[in-house]
Amino acid sequence: MKSPLIKTVFFTEILKGLSLTFRTLFRPAVTRRYPKVKPVVAAGFRGLHALSKDDEGKLKCVGCGLCGAYCPSQCIHIYTNEGDDNKKIVERYEIDILRCIFCGFCVEACPFGAISLSEHYEYSNYSRAEFYMTKEKLLENWDRYFAGEKGKRYYREFWRPLSADMHGHEGQAMFSKIPDAIRSGGKK
Numbered sequence: 001m002k003s004p005l006i007k008t009v010f011f012t013e014i015l016k017g018l019s020l021t022f023r024t025l026f027r028p029a030v031t032r033r034y035p036k037v038k039p040v041v042a043a044g045f046r047g048l049h050a051l052s053k054d055d056e057g058k059l060k061c062v063g064c065g066l067c068g069a070y071c072p073s074q075c076i077h078i079y080t081n082e083g084d085d086n087k088k089i090v091e092r093y094e095i096d097i098l099r100c101i102f103c104g105f106c107v108e109a110c111p112f113g114a115i116s117l118s119e120h121y122e123y124s125n126y127s128r129a130e131f132y133m134t135k136e137k138l139l140e141n142w143d144r145y146f147a148g149e150k151g152k153r154y155y156r157e158f159w160r161p162l163s164a165d166m167h168g169h170e171g172q173a174m175f176s177k178i179p180d181a182i183r184s185g186g187k188k
């Protein structure tokens, strides 16, 4: 390591800086002329939200509220009701995008793969209302950004853990391993 005196006398830092300048002077510029030239977005990017649909095109969300509980910005609002068959109905699912920090916790917390973050990042607007995402808008986003195989691939490749990742240790007591006789209270 050179002493501060040598650095001062010989201007080593300035010479280092100048050599870097000369080395890069004739290289092509890397500045992208956005929006004419769009950046390549990596798969799994955390962009605008979407509510996932199942293979039959139905809403996957069951309204359990876990995503809202995990959300550090508290910007997810879910309103549910009970249907005729006593099943929970998700009446409203809303995200205040202006408060969202795109951490992805909602996606990780959801046990049903029902909320997703698309690769869409160009949604600037002049109205605050446009950033308040309703259930309908979020479902439209799924059709728009996750159509076909893309939606399935998203959960397979970018968001963990999946149920397939859950393994017990050797000999660990798990509900799925309780013998039928015990499970039925010895009635079998």
Ligand code: SF4
Binding pocket: 067, 070, 071, 072, 073, 074, 075, 076, 095, 099, 100, 101, 102, 103, 104, 105, 106, 107
């Ligand atoms: S990405 Fe993070 S901040 Fe945004 S809604 Fe999901 S949990 Fe909340």
Ligand code: SF4
Binding pocket: 060, 061, 062, 063, 064, 065, 066, 067, 068, 078, 109, 110, 111, 112, 113, 114, 115
């Ligand atoms: S998106 Fe997932 S975690 Fe959130 S309420 Fe729906 S099912 Fe529950």
